[in-house]
Amino acid sequence: MPEIVLDDLCKDFDGHVAADHLSLTIGDGEYVCILGPTGAGKTTAMRMICGLTIPDSGRVLLDGRDVTMDSPDSRNATMLTQTYALFPHMTVYNNVMFAPKTKGWPEGESKQIVRSMLHLVHLDQKADWVPGELSGGQQQRIALARALASGSKILLLDEPLRALDARLRIDLRKELRSLAKEMGLTCIHVTHDQDEALEMADRIAVIRKGRIIQFGTPREVFENPATPFVANFVGRSNIFSGKVVGAGDGRVSVDVGGIVLTGRGDGMEPGSEAVLAVKVGFTRLSAPGEGPEGSVKGIVERIVYEGATVTVEVSAGSLGLVSSKLPSARFEEFSVGAAVDVSWPADKATVFQMPAGGLEEEMRLDRWQGSSWTGSPCASAISTPSGTYRSRSGTAST
Amino acid sequence: MSLLKKIDEISGSYKARNAWLTFAIVLFIAIIVIPAIFVVTKLFTEWDLVSGVLNDPASMEVIEGAVWNSFSIAAIVTVIDILVGLPMAWIMVRRDFKGKKWLDTLLDMPLAFPTAVLGISVVMFWGAPEGITIPGLGLDLSPYVMLLFLHIIFTYPYMVRSLSGILEQIDVNYETAAMTLGASKWTAVRTITIPLFRAGLATGFILCFARSLSETGGTYIALTMMGVESTFFTGPSFISWLKSDPTMVDSGDYMGAMILISVVMIVLALILLVVVKWIIARFRIPWKKVWPEIGRSVSRGPLPKVKDVITVVFLIIVVLLPSFYIFAYLTEPIPDIDYGTLLSSTGVSFLVAGVAVLVDLILGIPLSLYIARHKGGKLAGILDGLVNVPLIIPTTALGFSLALFWASFGAGDSMAIVLVILGHISFTYPLVVRNLVGAIEEVNPECEEIAMTLGAKPFRAFRTILMPIIKSSVVAGCILAFTRSLGETGATIAISDSVSTVPIYITNLVQDHMYTEAAMCSIVLIAICFVLMMVVRMLTHRRQGRDA
Numbered sequence: 001m002p003e004i005v006l007d008d009l010c011k012d013f014d015g016h017v018a019a020d021h022l023s024l025t026i027g028d029g030e031y032v033c034i035l036g037p038t039g040a041g042k043t044t045a046m047r048m049i050c051g052l053t054i055p056d057s058g059r060v061l062l063d064g065r066d067v068t069m070d071s072p073d074s075r076n077a078t079m080l081t082q083t084y085a086l087f088p089h090m091t092v093y094n095n096v097m098f099a100p101k102t103k104g105w106p107e108g109e110s111k112q113i114v115r116s117m118l119h120l121v122h123l124d125q126k127a128d129w130v131p132g133e134l135s136g137g138q139q140q141r142i143a144l145a146r147a148l149a150s151g152s153k154i155l156l157l158d159e160p161l162r163a164l165d166a167r168l169r170i171d172l173r174k175e176l177r178s179l180a181k182e183m184g185l186t187c188i189h190v191t192h193d194q195d196e197a198l199e200m201a202d203r204i205a206v207i208r209k210g211r212i213i214q215f216g217t218p219r220e221v222f223e224n225p226a227t228p229f230v231a232n233f234v235g236r237s238n239i240f241s242g243k244v245v246g247a248g249d250g251r252v253s254v255d256v257g258g259i260v261l262t263g264r265g266d267g268m269e270p271g272s273e274a275v276l277a278v279k280v281g282f283t284r285l286s287a288p289g290e291g292p293e294g295s296v297k298g299i300v301e302r303i304v305y306e307g308a309t310v311t312v313e314v315s316a317g318s319l320g321l322v323s324s325k326l327p328s329a330r331f332e333e334f335s336v337g338a339a340v341d342v343s344w345p346a347d348k349a350t351v352f353q354m355p356a357g358g359l360e361e362e363m364r365l366d367r368w369q370g371s372s373w374t375g376s377p378c379a380s381a382i383s384t385p386s387g388t389y390r391s392r393s394g395t396a397s398t
Numbered sequence: 399m400s401l402l403k404k405i406d407e408i409s410g411s412y413k414a415r416n417a418w419l420t421f422a423i424v425l426f427i428a429i430i431v432i433p434a435i436f437v438v439t440k441l442f443t444e445w446d447l448v449s450g451v452l453n454d455p456a457s458m459e460v461i462e463g464a465v466w467n468s469f470s471i472a473a474i475v476t477v478i479d480i481l482v483g484l485p486m487a488w489i490m491v492r493r494d495f496k497g498k499k500w501l502d503t504l505l506d507m508p509l510a511f512p513t514a515v516l517g518i519s520v521v522m523f524w525g526a527p528e529g530i531t532i533p534g535l536g537l538d539l540s541p542y543v544m545l546l547f548l549h550i551i552f553t554y555p556y557m558v559r560s561l562s563g564i565l566e567q568i569d570v571n572y573e574t575a576a577m578t579l580g581a582s583k584w585t586a587v588r589t590i591t592i593p594l595f596r597a598g599l600a601t602g603f604i605l606c607f608a609r610s611l612s613e614t615g616g617t618y619i620a621l622t623m624m625g626v627e628s629t630f631f632t633g634p635s636f637i638s639w640l641k642s643d644p645t646m647v648d649s650g651d652y653m654g655a656m657i658l659i660s661v662v663m664i665v666l667a668l669i670l671l672v673v674v675k676w677i678i679a680r681f682r683i684p685w686k687k688v689w690p691e692i693g694r695s696v697s698r699g700p701l702p703k704v705k706d707v708i709t710v711v712f713l714i715i716v717v718l719l720p721s722f723y724i725f726a727y728l729t730e731p732i733p734d735i736d737y738g739t740l741l742s743s744t745g746v747s748f749l750v751a752g753v754a755v756l757v758d759l760i761l762g763i764p765l766s767l768y769i770a771r772h773k774g775g776k777l778a779g780i781l782d783g784l785v786n787v788p789l790i791i792p793t794t795a796l797g798f799s800l801a802l803f804w805a806s807f808g809a810g811d812s813m814a815i816v817l818v819i820l821g822h823i824s825f826t827y828p829l830v831v832r833n834l835v836g837a838i839e840e841v842n843p844e845c846e847e848i849a850m851t852l853g854a855k856p857f858r859a860f861r862t863i864l865m866p867i868i869k870s871s872v873v874a875g876c877i878l879a880f881t882r883s884l885g886e887t888g889a890t891i892a893i894s895d896s897v898s899t900v901p902i903y904i905t906n907l908v909q910d911h912m913y914t915e916a917a918m919c920s921i922v923l924i925a926i927c928f929v930l931m932m933v934v935r936m937l938t939h940r941r942q943g944r945d946a
Contacts, residue, residue, distance in 0.1 A: 052847050072850040098849065147852070150852045156851075
């Protein structure tokens with residue numbers, strides 16, 4: 001049964017490192033999402049698994065067999081890409097028939113497989129159409145049927161939902177996952193959409209600069225991030241930097257410009273530089289004086305209504321702007337300019353050692369985006385995780 | 399079937415694929431690139447002969463004149479093509495009108511005409527050559543001006559095609575955006591669209607310049623009909639003239655002059671290619687200054703209409719009428735044509751063109767795949783440049799160089815037909831490869847990759863996925879190369895005297911002042927080419943229909 005092992009893979013494209021000693025073990029029948037910013041090496045990892053890219057060093061093992069130098073046609077690992085890559089000169093039927101025909105399966109059996117796959121994706125009626133006549137969602141299903149009909153037990157999905165409109169994308173998440181589970185496939189699903197990854201994956205691998213920086217269940221990755229980058233990339237976080245003032249018992253206290261905050265953490269020396277991150281969803285707001293012990297006083301700066309949720313930004317002294325995501329039922333409790341208490345359960349906040357390259361470098365999403373954001377003084381706290389961070393660092397340093 | 403399966407299997411190995419690519423590259427360099435420029439080495443090994451010519455002021459004057467004529471005619475023609483081609487490209491891409499399809503076909507017609515035929519037709523139309531009973535305009539033009547008119551005809555389609563190819567890719571929304579920001583039509587086009595044209599201009603410039611520089615058959619025939627073939631020369635016509643005079647062929651002067659003019663033409667053409675690429679890379683079309691008042695006044699009123707009318711009138715009077723004028727011979731009583739010779743030379747022409755195109759394909763596919771799929775790579779860049787070499791070198795010089803190259807291996811006249819085929823491979827190869835590269839670049843590489851992950855070996859993915867998708871472009875490229883080979887005169891003459899293709903047969907008829915017979919043979923040849931062109935049209939249009 002298919003188990004995928006990536007062992008110390010390296011790949012360099014003219015100086016751009018796409019895989020940097022990348023190792024990952026994926027169990028049989030597992031649905032794994034690879035999550036990472038643009039240019040992190042997600043697609044390269046997939047292409048190395050199915051044999052379209054040959055690594056500079058390291059090994060790829062499928063079922064314990066070293067296939068690093070094997071050609072793509074012999075691996076039984078097929079890919080579903082953003083563009084679907086349906087063969088434009090063939091009908092839907094012939095697209096799905098491609099693998100059975102290529103592999104020389106008996107004709108009767110092949111026909112049956114193709115019919116049942118088309119039925120599975122609810123497109124039996126379109127068998128004689130050509131791909132150009134189908135909608136994006138239909139094309140995506142055909143590509144899926146084509147992949148499933150190949151008998152491959154490993155399915156690599158390279159941002160398969162990216163080109164679809166938002167509503168369809170959300171509907172297809174469940175469908176895709178349950179289909180993969182039903183057929184007993186081992187799936188690797190590359191995405192940069194954190195919601196997609198959190199909802200679909202058995203486990204999430206967060207990749208950055210060609211390295212896996214965390215591999216765990218969605219809850220682990222969300223609530224117990226391995227680095228400040230993961231904390232901010234998977235779900236938005238409020239991030240503060242300061243000096244460690246006390247540690248012990250799995251708790252660390254950090255002094256951020258006079259305000260002492262507490263979170264989970266280990267092995268940090270008092271006096272050392274540290275970063276505390278807490279998800280905006282775990283950040284609570286209460287009426288003045290009603291917050292739990294250790295609450296920080298602040299003034300509401302901005303309220304953004306988002307439908308199901310509402311994000312309230314609070315100016316909290318030396319902490320700068322702190323965001324809190326609340327159910328929109330609480331929308332009317334707040335008004336701009338009102339005083340509030342900000343707090344969070346200490347076990348929902350994580351304290352990290354200050355990254356070696358500095359906080360700014362750590363949070364950078366990728367080369368071009370990083371540089372363009374620093375120049376922008378009014379970086380929105382809403383649009384991107386890096387934006388949240390930038391606006392706060394600006395406040396904190398002044 | 400089992401052979402295909404075998405190739406499928408073999409294609410699975412990297413080694414086999416690399417070996418195949420290496421083989422194609424080596425063959426490309428050995429039978430196309432090196433023979434094309436081999437004559438340059440003769441400059442050193444046969445220096446005595448060359449210096450003999452250099453020291454002969456009379457010969458030097460002729461050679462200098464010939465080279466000057468070739469390059470100045472090519473330059474003037476290209477500039478005129480740009481000036482009239484730009485508005486034409488606009489009409490073809492941005493306008494919709496009845497009969498656009500017809501105009502589209504008409505534009506390509508001069509490509510279907512062998513240039514030798516165009517030579518006859520153009521001189522008949524503008525001048526009043528002796529021995530022709532059909533009255534033309536009867537203007538007394540100098541040979542230089544006559545050649546300008548002739549060369550505009552067969553370069554014009556290349557320019558319009560290159561420019562409209564680029565214009566199609568330039569989003570009309572840029573222009574619209576500029577106009578919503580307050581620019582007049584003229585200012586928008588001048589400051590936004592035209593500066594985006596650089597790549598198209600470069601391609602068009604090189605294609606037109608090279609074509610004009612190369613042209614032999616039509617030029618030589620035009621000069622012969624005007625009776626000035628031994629006093630007025632272009633580079634290629636000089637070589638033809640030397641070849642046509644049997645008393646000259648055995649003298650040392652002949653060899654020296656041939657080598658000298660070939661080397662000069664080749665070297666200047668290559669320098670030009672580099673210089674043009676350099677200039678296009680550096681040169682920016684100025685857009686910073688605007689003159690809103692002028693822009694507004696030329697965008698309104700009758701001026702845009704006048705521009706369109708001039709463009710269409712130019713097309714009709716300078717390009718189309720002179721091309722088709724040869725059909726006036728259909729009003730004459732049909733002369734006795736030597737059908738035996740016509741048929742046998744047609745056979746030779748088809749054999750040469752057919753084999754050349756076949757070899758182009760076999761050698762061209764692996765190279766095109768490599769160039770298209772490794773854009774930006776070093777080796778791909780070098781190969782891409784080398785492919786252009788036979789395109790820019792005048793075919794007469796190329797043919798002469800190639801004949802010398804193979805003669806040094808002992809290939810004599812018994813091999814003449816093979817050498818002619820090799821020559822035709824050289825100058826048609828770039829046409830096929832250009833087309834293939836363009837077509838492959840359009841195809842999503844993921845299609846083939848996915849096919850491989852679904853279990854297809856590389857060669858199977860190629861023949862079941864890529865090939866069917868690019869089929870119509872491949873056919874179009876092949877027919878372009880085929881008609882080009884069918885119409886070629888210069889290279890064939892330069893390589894051998896014994897291989898008689900149709901254009902050579904026609905040239906010989908003209909030299910014997912048998913104009914009516916030459917015209918009838920031309921009409922037969924045009925008919926054949928025209929049928930081929932229609933096939934291309936049908937194929938490409940069917941493709942566009944399906945994409946829509």
